[in-house]
Amino acid sequence: MKKAIVTGHTRGLGAAIAAELQARGVAVLGLARGRSPLAGIDQAEVDMADPAALQAWLAGATLREFLADASQALLVNNAGVVTPVGPLAAQDPAEVLRAVSLNVGAPLALAAAFVQAAPKAERRILHVSSGAARNAYPGWAVYCATKAALDQHARAVLLDGGMRAGGARVLACSLAPGVIDTDMQAAIRATPDADFPLRERFVALKEGGALDSPAVCAKKLADYLLAPGFGSEPVDDLRN
Incomplete structure (x- = not known):
C-alpha cells in the first residue's frame, strides 16, 4: 500500500498534491495548522513553525501508526513561507526564526522521523524547493x-548511502516546481518594490499567463514522485 505525508495540505499546491495523490489511490496524512475540507484523508493539526509543538507531535505514535502497513511511504515537504522579504535592516528577527523553523527545521526533522517510522517500506522524500x-x-x-x-539535505542523503538505509530504500529529491498561481505568488506581487526589486518580473508572469495552476503542477509532481527513476537526481526542476 502507498501512503503519503503531505505538509501544508490545506491550501495552494499542498491541497492540490493531497487531492492528486488521493485520486491515485494513495492514502494521505496531511499536516498543517488547520484542517482541509478534502474528505477521506487523515489530518493532524500541528504548527510546524513551532519546534516544540512539532517535537511533541513527532514523539507521539501517529506517524508510526499511519505508516505501519505501507509498502511505499512518501513524504512531501511542501509547507513553507517566503517572508520575511526585504534587506537585513527590514527583517524582523522573530520572523526569520519562524521561517527557518518552517522551511528547514520542520522538513529535516520530518524526514528523519519518517524514515525511522517506516523501516520496511521503500521511502521517498520530496522537498518542494525553488x-x-x-x-x-x-x-x-x-x-x-x-x-x-x-x-543540500537531499544531496547529503544520497552521499550518506541512503539508498539502502535501514534495510529498505530511501530516496530523496529537492524539486523546484516552477512558478505556481498560489497565495504566495499573490503576496510576492503585493510586495513593495523597495523590498523586492524583482517584483515586476512576477507581475509579468501572472499577466502573461505563465503561471501553472496548483492542480496542473500537482499532477506533474505526482508523476515525478511516483516514477521509477525518482531519486536518481537529488536536486531537480519539474520544468526539465
Whole structure:
C-alpha cells in the first residue's frame, strides 16, 4: 500500500498534491495548522513553525501508526513561507526564526522521523524547493537560504548511502516546481518594490499567463514522485 505525508495540505499546491495523490489511490496524512475540507484523508493539526509543538507531535505514535502497513511511504515537504522579504535592516528577527523553523527545521526533522517510522517500506522524500535555492534574489535572503538548505539535505542523503538505509530504500529529491498561481505568488506581487526589486518580473508572469495552476503542477509532481527513476537526481526542476 502507498501512503503519503503531505505538509501544508490545506491550501495552494499542498491541497492540490493531497487531492492528486488521493485520486491515485494513495492514502494521505496531511499536516498543517488547520484542517482541509478534502474528505477521506487523515489530518493532524500541528504548527510546524513551532519546534516544540512539532517535537511533541513527532514523539507521539501517529506517524508510526499511519505508516505501519505501507509498502511505499512518501513524504512531501511542501509547507513553507517566503517572508520575511526585504534587506537585513527590514527583517524582523522573530520572523526569520519562524521561517527557518518552517522551511528547514520542520522538513529535516520530518524526514528523519519518517524514515525511522517506516523501516520496511521503500521511502521517498520530496522537498518542494525553488529556483531561489539556486539563484540569489534581492530581498529574498531568507527564502533563498532556506530553500538551498533543502537542496543540500537531499544531496547529503544520497552521499550518506541512503539508498539502502535501514534495510529498505530511501530516496530523496529537492524539486523546484516552477512558478505556481498560489497565495504566495499573490503576496510576492503585493510586495513593495523597495523590498523586492524583482517584483515586476512576477507581475509579468501572472499577466502573461505563465503561471501553472496548483492542480496542473500537482499532477506533474505526482508523476515525478511516483516514477521509477525518482531519486536518481537529488536536486531537480519539474520544468526539465
